[in-house]
Amino acid sequence: xxxxxxxxxxxxxxxxxxxxxxxxxxxxxxxxxxxxxxxxxxxxxxxxxxxxxxxxxxxxxxxxxxxxxxxxxxxxxxxxxxxxxxxxxxxxxxxxxxxxxxxxxxxxxxxxxxxxxxxxxxxxxxxxxxxxxxxxxxxxxxxxxxxxxxxxxxxxxxxxxxxxxxxxxxxxxxxxxxxxxxxxxxxxxxxxxxxxxxxxxxxxxxxxxxxxxxxxxxxxxxxxxxxxxxxxxxxxxxxxxxxxxxxxxxxxxxxxxxxxxxxxxxxxxxxxxxxxxxxxxxxxxxxxxxxxxxxxxxxxxxxxxxxxxxxxxxxxxxxxxxxxxxxxxxxxxxxxxxxxxxxxxxxxxxxxxxxxxxxxxxxxxxxxxxxxxxxxxxxxxxxxxxxxxxxxxxxxx
Amino acid sequence: xxxxxxxxxxxxxxxxxxxxxxxxxxxxxxxxxxxxxxxxxxxxxxxxxxxxxxxxxxxxxxxxxxxxxxxxxxxxxxxxxxxxxxxxxxxxxxxxxxxxxxxxxxxxxxxxxxxxxxxxxxxxxxxxxxxxxxxxxxxxxxxxxxxxxxxxxxxxxxxxxxxxxxxxxxxxxxxxxxxxxxxxxxxxxxxxxxxxxxxxxxxxxxxxxxxxxxxxxxxxxxxxxxxxxxxxxxxxxxxxxxxxxx
Numbered sequence: 001x002x003x004x005x006x007x008x009x010x011x012x013x014x015x016x017x018x019x020x021x022x023x024x025x026x027x028x029x030x031x032x033x034x035x036x037x038x039x040x041x042x043x044x045x046x047x048x049x050x051x052x053x054x055x056x057x058x059x060x061x062x063x064x065x066x067x068x069x070x071x072x073x074x075x076x077x078x079x080x081x082x083x084x085x086x087x088x089x090x091x092x093x094x095x096x097x098x099x100x101x102x103x104x105x106x107x108x109x110x111x112x113x114x115x116x117x118x119x120x121x122x123x124x125x126x127x128x129x130x131x132x133x134x135x136x137x138x139x140x141x142x143x144x145x146x147x148x149x150x151x152x153x154x155x156x157x158x159x160x161x162x163x164x165x166x167x168x169x170x171x172x173x174x175x176x177x178x179x180x181x182x183x184x185x186x187x188x189x190x191x192x193x194x195x196x197x198x199x200x201x202x203x204x205x206x207x208x209x210x211x212x213x214x215x216x217x218x219x220x221x222x223x224x225x226x227x228x229x230x231x232x233x234x235x236x237x238x239x240x241x242x243x244x245x246x247x248x249x250x251x252x253x254x255x256x257x258x259x260x261x262x263x264x265x266x267x268x269x270x271x272x273x274x275x276x277x278x279x280x281x282x283x284x285x286x287x288x289x290x291x292x293x294x295x296x297x298x299x300x301x302x303x304x305x306x307x308x309x310x311x312x313x314x315x316x317x318x319x320x321x322x323x324x325x326x327x328x329x330x331x332x333x334x335x336x337x338x339x340x341x342x343x344x345x346x347x348x349x350x351x352x353x354x355x356x357x358x359x360x361x362x363x364x365x366x367x368x369x370x371x372x373x374x375x376x377x378x379x380x381x382x383x384x385x386x387x388x389x390x391x392x393x394x395x396x397x
Numbered sequence: 398x399x400x401x402x403x404x405x406x407x408x409x410x411x412x413x414x415x416x417x418x419x420x421x422x423x424x425x426x427x428x429x430x431x432x433x434x435x436x437x438x439x440x441x442x443x444x445x446x447x448x449x450x451x452x453x454x455x456x457x458x459x460x461x462x463x464x465x466x467x468x469x470x471x472x473x474x475x476x477x478x479x480x481x482x483x484x485x486x487x488x489x490x491x492x493x494x495x496x497x498x499x500x501x502x503x504x505x506x507x508x509x510x511x512x513x514x515x516x517x518x519x520x521x522x523x524x525x526x527x528x529x530x531x532x533x534x535x536x537x538x539x540x541x542x543x544x545x546x547x548x549x550x551x552x553x554x555x556x557x558x559x560x561x562x563x564x565x566x567x568x569x570x571x572x573x574x575x576x577x578x579x580x581x582x583x584x585x586x587x588x589x590x591x592x593x594x595x596x597x598x599x600x601x602x603x604x605x606x607x608x609x610x611x612x613x614x615x616x617x618x619x620x621x622x623x624x625x626x627x628x629x630x631x632x633x634x635x636x637x638x639x640x641x642x643x
Contacts, residue, residue, distance in 0.1 A: 042443040051520055110513050110514050111512070111533075111535055111536075112535060118513055119492060124489075124492055124494035127494075186523075187486060187521055187522060187523035188520060333525050335475075335477075339463045340463065344461075345457055
């Protein structure tokens with residue numbers, strides 16, 4: 001086995017083209033933000049019933065995935081699995097860029113994005129949202145420091161491990177905070193559940209690893225570097241376990257809600273009568289994003305299975321966040337049980353939501369920011385190993 | 398940190414009589430007018446003269462139909478605005494502390510200079526009483542006309558919320574619900590005023606007076622009217638016969 005050598009990726013034509021495409025998406029997102037700021041949120045699909053829309057779905061997916069993208073680094077540093085160590089630097093970098101992409105979407109979709117400085121300097125500590133601002137900023141700083149320590153030539157491995165442990169604990173706190181935004185929404189029957197925090201942690205493990213695998217494979221292909229089947233199959237199996245964990249927590253979430261009378265209505269709405277939300281839940285989230293990836297990586301473990309499973313987990317993950325965020329808001333408030341609404345400005349009826357073109361552009365812009373920054377990071381920093389062929393991946397000891 | 402006050406000196410709020418509200422939307426119009434011209438101006442309208450108009454309102458009237466057991470169905474008009482809850486979830490979730498509850502009178506307000514328009518308070522409010530002003534990009538809500546009730550430039554009779562001043566049916570009442578001797582507290586006690594969705598534990602200051610079941614002929618005790626004549630007589634009798642022959 002050769003020594004692991006980290007080098008900046010080559011600027012191939014394909015890499016430039018992909019970079020150009022990402023910049024185009026980012027510019028389109030900025031145009032979308034400018035248009036929405038000029039005309040107001042009335043031109044989006046969001047309203048006073050569906051307060052958070054598609055941009056937030058993308059943002060939450062990216063934020064959750066950011067935490068999970070750190071999986072590989074955590075496994076290497078905290079749990080001492082040497083096979084993962086060559087990928088740990090890029091794992092840390094991708095975690096930061098995904099979070100930046102997600103936060104960009106959240107900030108740019110605020111009613112007043114120009115008041116970001118207010119959000120960064122004025123904290124109401126009884127708000128989980130304020131805690132999340134600290135958790136997100138802290139994550140960038142801690143993982144950034146962890147990345148620097150990994151890249152330093154003469155640094156004691158204990159320092160790297162210590163930074164890895166802090167980053168690992170912080171990422172658990174971050175995802176707990178994100179899940180708690182929904183878990184602590186007592187007013188809405190679709191949320192108000194403590195299981196949201198562990199569910200989001202499981203989601204982060206799966207979504208983050210899936211995104212990491214896809215980006216890693218894409219960058220290795222674009223820069224003509226080798227990545228072996230064995231490590232991909234191994235990571236694919238891990239993804240399958242994480243997908244199973246997401247399904248488990250999802251099942252517990254819905255079964256618990258079905259048991260509680262006050263949540264019964266919204267549960268049947270999501271599981272049976274919710275139209276698009278029911279279809280997204282069963283077909284995209286559970287089957288395409290959960291069962292199919294598990295079947296692929298466990299029944300037919302291969303390089304292509306890992307790639308396809310990662311793609312399916314990402315698709316299922318976006319559907320899952322959509323069902324959680326939009327589905328929960330679509331279910332109406334029941335202010336007078338037993339009373340039938342005659343006229344009510346959307347009261348008592350299922351709230352409809354059609355994402356606008358602007359929202360789609362903004363969401364995709366966030367993804368583009370994350371990917372462009374990750375690619376740029378790999379271009380200018382020595383975060384990717386030159387060779388990840390099976391013979392060159394260190395064994396665990 | 399924007400903590401909810403442990404207690405407030407007063408509990409200013411509204412008492413809304415669902416028995417007398419006729420659903421005329423006068424309070425909605427008056428509220429919109431006052432709050433478009435004064436504090437937190439304006440409450441923007443979007444596409445006001447187009448095919449799909451929408452706008453920001455601090456008070457809306459909803460209509461419900463309900464059929465009590467063994468009673469005829471009845472329509473209940475239900476005006477809804479911020480209930481100025483004692484344990485207001487919109488205040489605790491606000492990340493910047495823009496939403497706050499005043500210690501002196503218990504009014505829940507939004508500091509619009511500090512609001513970033515994240516919308517989380519609209520999720521947290523179980524009553525759906527907050528609206529994002531699409532043009533201003535900040536959250537708006539009922540202020541209990543804080544710029545009227547203390548305004549010494551107005552006649553004393555006008556120092557009540559705009560919706561209360563304008564209600565033609567006298568269905569809206571304003572006062573200190575923390576004072577058991579106030580008119581509104583007595584009204585609530587007398588009429589069995591109730592909290593909206595008490596199971597949420599938000600302890601709303603505003604109260605609603607319940608609609609009374611609709612009268613029926615039996616319960617009203619009104620005797621059937623007897624016919625005054627079986628056959629028309631006089632000029633009308635002659636006219637009736639003449640018309641029948643045509």
